[in-house]
Amino acid sequence: MKQRKFFYIVLCIFFSIIALSCGGKKYIKEIPYNYSSNEFSKTTQESKSESDSQYSVVDDNPQGLNDDTLKIKEKYSIIMEVMPKEIRDYKLYSYIDDWMGTPYKKQSLEKQKGVDASYFVQALFSDVYNETFSKTPDGIFRSKAIQLFTGRTFLKEGDILFFRYDKFHPISDVGIYLHNDRILACTARGLNIYNFNDEYFQLRYVAAGRLKEKK
Secondary structure (H helix, E strand, C coil), X not given: CXXXXXXXXXXXXXXXXXXXXXXXXXXXXXXXXXXXXXXXXXXXXXXXXXXXXXXXXXXXXXXXXXXXXXXXXXXXXXXXXXXXXXXCCHHHHHHHHCCCCCCECCCCEECCCEECHHHHHHHXXXXXXXXXXXXXXXXXXXXXXXXXXXCHHHCCCXXXXXXXXXXXXXXXXXXXXXXXCEEEEEECCEEEEEECCCHHHHCCEEEEEEECCCC
């Protein structure tokens, strides 16, 4: 009987201590969600400010490019296997993006239906660079608006590439140099991006042309 009474007293004391602890001001103060909306907001902002002050802010779009241009920049940096900052001629990539995969068709220029390389280059330079060319490979090659050169190490975005397929047509086809030995050309597989180092192109390459700066 005495043992039961003693146990009962100890139990009462135990629950009293818990009640006092849980109801104490110190415990209530330490509950993490026991803030008013304003207090919580203020505390969160202060914590964020302290955290942000530990890191430097990097602007990854200093040019203020729109979302569409940023997507093009990222897409073609992956295709070219270069850093996004290396993709500079946004108008060029935006223009060719709509034409990618268009089947080859002689003397044609119809998006996703048929395209001839020289017709495409003529349209591209007219729409993007406001420069008028002939629609033939040889006509583009002879244009006074471009500076011809043969060195491959000088190639940069937008340069026109000239190819020779047979002795009867010294300048038989054209392409566009993009980046990192990637070129835009039209073959039996259509208008696509190819590796300039492929033997198919290397054996046929004649020269390159770059649009002259207008005075």
